[in-house]
Amino acid sequence: MKAMTRVLALGRAELTLLGRNRLALHVAVLVPPLMAWAMRRSIGGIDGLGLGETGMSLDELALTAGFGFVLLFVVHQNLVSAYVARREELVLKRLRCGEARDPEILAGTALPAVLISVAQCALLAVVGVGRLGMRGPARPDLMVAGLVLGIVVCATLAAVTSAWARSVESAQLVTLPLFLVSLMGSGIGVPPELLPAPVASVCELLPLSPALALMRGGWLGGMGAYAAIGHVMTALAWTGMAVFAVKRWFRWEPRR
Incomplete structure (x- = not known):
């Protein structure tokens, strides 16, 4: 109970700091839905490339992409900046x-x-069903599992990534690799079904691919137990590697 009380107290203080940082707050709240909307507008002709064969509509592709943008911007990018800022301000050192x-x-x-x-x-899910007339989630349990695993993976990778940034300004740069890799290969911009089989097999092993696959399967249905377990194990493997890296390389004091 005492540990939970301390975590909640730290979280409340961090939320207050986030509220005072208007730029970080706007990035966290506004950028993911705007990115999903912009992607929906920019790939309006993707149906000609065979999107219908995947069982997804363009709106469903944009919705699942929105989930990915939330993980990338709200969790990963925001947390990298937060960890670096607290480190450089000696907050982490004092808390220890x-x-x-x-x-x-x-x-x-x-x-x-x-x-x-x-x-x-x-x-996003409520807007998709209530405003856009999309079908509801076929497997909510898979969606929840994907969201939880995505948050855990992004949060632990954010702690690892923060060790590479020397300042809050450079924190934006060190988040680019995961953003670009996830955008290209984790199903945010292009469904894995549209990629060549060898490429899709490799992309399934990317950090965010398991979480997004579970969320997409939870929304659309059709994912078997074997595939779901495989995605869960891949996400847990990334989490284990990230936790090891945090213990080994996370910086608690400013870089000199």
Whole structure:
């Protein structure tokens, strides 16, 4: 109970700081839906490329892309900036001198991003069904599993990535590799079914691919237990590697 109380207290303080940082707040709240809308507008002719064969409409592709943008911008990019900022301001160093343990400090810092990402994904789903007339989720359990795994993977990778950034300004640059790789190969811009089989097999192993595949399968249905377990295991493998990297390379003090 004491650990949870400390995490909630740290999360409340971090949420207050996020509210004061208008740029970070706008990026977290506005950028994911705007990116999904812009992608929907820009690929309006993708049906000619065989999108119908995947069982997805263009609106459903944009919706699942919105889930991916939430994970990338709200969780990963926002948390990299937060960890770097708190490190350079010596906040993390001071927190380690108190009662909070290292996992509690990292979790408390990530809590606002987690809550915002869950709220945004829920809002996207409600808008998709209520406003766009899309079918509802076929397997909500897979959607929840994908969202939870996506948040965990992005949060742990954010802690790892923050070690490469020397300042808050450079934090935006170190998040680009995961963004570009996920945009190209994790099903955000192009469904894996439209990629050549060898390329799709490799892309399934990317960090965000398992979470997005579970969320897409949860929305559309048709994902068997074997495929779902495979995606879960891949996401857990990435989480395990990221946790090891955090323990090994995460920086608690400013880089000199």
